Amino acid sequence: MLGTVSRHVAALRPGVSRGFSTGPALGYQARLSQYYHNTLRDDLMILQYVPPQVRARQEVMEEARLKAIKENVGGTPPNPLRKRLKVRPPKPRVAESAAHNTPYVDKVTVHIRCREALQNKHNLLSALMTLQVVTGQRAEVIKAKNDAAPWKLRKGMPIGAKVELTGDRMYEFLDKLVEVVLPRMKEYSGLPMDSGDGMGSFTLGFDNSAIGLFPEMEMVYDMFPMVFGFAVNIKTTAGHNPAGRLLLSGLNMPFVHARKPTTESFML
């Protein structure tokens, strides 16, 4: 079952035998990684380019907008009784489009929240193994940071599992997710256009039916006593949502408009 492919490769190509390899033969670089570096990155740079004149004009307008906010021209006067506890830090300026600051996928975190672990810690084992099978990397246990009395949760109790992926493993995982798992899901149309955390990072949540769609899980699915839903957090260096969307849609991630189709909105 596991490693049958590498065994044949070992038998076929004695010079490059990989008998010890438990995962798929990576070769030199993951497919999606090569695609990003050789093809997509160039396009992202071109699409995000703003001519210097336009950029200068945008900056003047932005300064005027900030000044107007500061002086509160025409707006409601600030409430003197209300004090802002937290002053939100200003958003960093969007970097100029150049080869060195083209957005890339920095890190992908996959996590499972396992509420069943409160009853029995051993339930967490399924979650840990699931993540290991799907991502090819050892999962960490997440422990509760705070008490939560309604759930009978105390600080320090194991409550979930997570994996942080970078580099080739990350690209392999994204590749599987986008090319195999999402197309197999029956009712998944894509990420909504207004998703994202404002800094170009995106989170996708899946219920427990999606985990069986991973090709590695197919073979061992019956052996898991419990299956869980999972969340995928994709951290990019885009800095703002539109650039992050551009990057992810370049990697084939589907996006849909949240707006209803016109036919439905006219129906009574």
Place this chain on the structure above:
Amino acid sequence: MFTRTAALRRAQRVAVRGFSTSSVAYESSVRAGVLLQRDPIVTQPAGKFEEATDRYFDWLQFISADRFPRDFFFKKGSTAESKWMDQEDIRAGEWFFDATSKPVVKSVKRVIHEDDMIEKSETSKPIVINSRETEADATGNEQSLERKLDRTLYLVVKGAQGEWTLPQGKVNDEELLHEAARRNLKEMCGGKMSVWMVGNGPVGHSKSGEASTFYIKGHILAGQAKANEELASEFKWITREEVEKTVSAEYWLAVKDMLSTI
């Protein structure tokens, strides 16, 4: 960034008409071209160094990995378990440091040979990997899109004067640069191509005499070019190195920074 609404464009056209001083056709010194590429289809081949490094790190990972939870995945005494144990013995037999310090592996039960393995298991047939070289590579057909699968190919055409360039042409009055680029590509290489243009802004330019040509990048998604006899006698899909050999030295200096080395 370069998008313009239809209303704005209409307004511009009206403005151009309104302010033009004469009705004589104005010969623009600006020309529009297309840098049309076919993306690599297969991954880059690993060099000997990469292969060795990859293999070594894979092995390091294997020996430092946590134990595989056999009890979790296999039923005790099952065929799958014994198969896995055979596999594990082969893996444990590999040693990448110097041969003198190789530990004696005691758990090897039997050595599996290639022949009896293939005979016994019908379900797991050996994987035959397709060749990276295609028929187009063998015959040297430079018009085929199926040549050099791991490289980026660029479309070049032979102009009326017999010189090889990227597809290009005039910009008409009241026409935007990206519209002109698309039209020129269609006129020169036929409409039987599905093309995605990357934005509306140029990625580079070349000069010949008075005229400057601005190039807009595009990707071919489907179809094939078909040279228009009047404008272009021939076309080729070639890599960066081949472009250097095909075009003139002056033209190469202008376009070389737009072309991918992979």
